[in-house]
Amino acid sequence: MHQKNTIIVLLVSLSSLLANGQLDYNYYSSCPNLPMIVRYGVWAAMKNDTRIAASLLRLHFHDCFVNGCDGSVLLDDTKTLKGEKKAGPNRNSVRGFDVIDNIKADVERACPSTVSCVDILTLAARESVFLSGGPNWPVALGRRDGLTANLKAANENLPTPFEPLANITAKFAAVGLDLRDVVALSGAHTIGLAQCFTFKNRLFNFKGTGQPDPNLDSSLASSLKTSCPNVDKSNTNLNSLDMLTTYQFDNAYYKNLVNNGGLLESDQALMGDPQSAAIVNDYSMYPYLFYNDFSASMVKLGNIGVIMGQNGQIRRKCSQVNL
Numbered sequence: 001m002h003q004k005n006t007i008i009v010l011l012v013s014l015s016s017l018l019a020n021g022q023l024d025y026n027y028y029s030s031c032p033n034l035p036m037i038v039r040y041g042v043w044a045a046m047k048n049d050t051r052i053a054a055s056l057l058r059l060h061f062h063d064c065f066v067n068g069c070d071g072s073v074l075l076d077d078t079k080t081l082k083g084e085k086k087a088g089p090n091r092n093s094v095r096g097f098d099v100i101d102n103i104k105a106d107v108e109r110a111c112p113s114t115v116s117c118v119d120i121l122t123l124a125a126r127e128s129v130f131l132s133g134g135p136n137w138p139v140a141l142g143r144r145d146g147l148t149a150n151l152k153a154a155n156e157n158l159p160t161p162f163e164p165l166a167n168i169t170a171k172f173a174a175v176g177l178d179l180r181d182v183v184a185l186s187g188a189h190t191i192g193l194a195q196c197f198t199f200k201n202r203l204f205n206f207k208g209t210g211q212p213d214p215n216l217d218s219s220l221a222s223s224l225k226t227s228c229p230n231v232d233k234s235n236t237n238l239n240s241l242d243m244l245t246t247y248q249f250d251n252a253y254y255k256n257l258v259n260n261g262g263l264l265e266s267d268q269a270l271m272g273d274p275q276s277a278a279i280v281n282d283y284s285m286y287p288y289l290f291y292n293d294f295s296a297s298m299v300k301l302g303n304i305g306v307i308m309g310q311n312g313q314i315r316r317k318c319s320q321v322n323l
């Protein structure tokens with residue numbers, strides 16, 4: 001009798017825990033193949049497009065910084081919903097939506113109406129890093145898809161490469177991330193590409209001086225000028241964020257910064273503050289320190305403002321809220 005009561009109490013507290021919501025490593029125990037389906041989807045996409053790992057990692061970041069990790073970045077505009085895809089930092093810039101849609105379709109075939117789009121995106125970001133040669137970390141699941149998007153917050157809360165480090169750290173602090181998270185997560189720029197307009201001011205006329213940015217290595221500056229000549233037509237040309245190993249997730253990003261080789265002004269700015277510069281130096285020397293910190297910061301990123309329990313929904317299609 002006593003034992004039976006204890007079991008009932010345990011079950012009741014367990015179910016209320018789940019209803020209140022709590023991310024859980026075994027959340028989708030009814031969908032044991034989920035991690036492998038996502039891994040395969042990212043792997044297949046990378047076979048076709050080496051850049052896609054970088055794009056998926058960035059998509060997760062842009063999701064979590066706006067309304068929390070809720071899949072809001074994935075939503076298309078409708079008559080009643082203004083999506084985030086047209087926000088300044090996203091328009092003609094973020095990519096990977098088809099890959100998430102394809103993985104979602106595979107997951108729906110295996111486990112119908114079970115797995116949220118935001119959890120798929122969170123797993124895809126982890127796989128993108130791991131399959132690019134970076135660290136692996138456990139991802140707790142149970143995030144639910146949001147019912148809205150926030151275009152204004154996408155325009156205001158995402159960091160831009162044109163603002164000083166203090167402004168960027170303020171935007172991170174607003175979602176509970178500290179300076180160490182800023183430095184570690186900026187290491188995502190060890191993979192992927194950026195368009196010329198995101199750094200061209202550093203090549204020709206830095207802050208109205210008519211001179212290049214003194215904190216940009218001069219031989220890197222001259223090679224960037226061939227890709228980004230001083231004409232508007234070059235604005236969308238693509239360049240490696242890390243020219244040493246563009247698609248390899250490693251600590252070369254930090255080695256570049258130590259040598260004035262950061263592509264974005266906001267990257268190189270991490271060397272302009274003694275506290276962040278000390279962390280950059282450490283990461284440039286100790287790749288496993290970077291991997292550990294990056295993994296921990298990715299977990300923090302993936303926990304921002306998550307919707308759990310009975311709130312939100314499991315979208316059927318990632319680009320639209322269920323009717």
Ligand code: HEM
Pocket residue numbers: 051053054055056057058061092093094095159160161162168182185186188189191192193194195196198241264266
């Ligand atoms: C710290 C402030 C940050 C700023 C100012 C910033 C800015 C940018 C810019 C301007 C681009 C190029 C976009 C384009 O040319 O279309 C870019 C690309 C990228 N960002 Fe960031 N970013 C920041 C932080 C992050 C974080 C935290 C992550 C992920 C954890 C991330 C992941 C990426 C990746 C992987 C790319 C390459 C995407 C691709 O090739 O498709 N960034 N970022």
Ligand SMILES: *[C@@H]1O[C@H](CO)[C@@H](O)[C@H](O)[C@H]1NC(C)=O
Pocket residue numbers: 045048049
């Ligand atoms: C392959 O990648 C390109 C982008 O580089 C994309 O346009 C195309 O849809 C991808 N194809 C498949 C089958 O995923």
Ligand SMILES: *[C@@H]1O[C@H](CO)[C@@H](O)[C@H](O)[C@H]1NC(C)=O
Pocket residue numbers: 162163164167
């Ligand atoms: C940085 O933040 C300050 C204070 O919020 C703001 O006035 C300034 O315009 C921002 N700078 C840039 C370049 O965005």
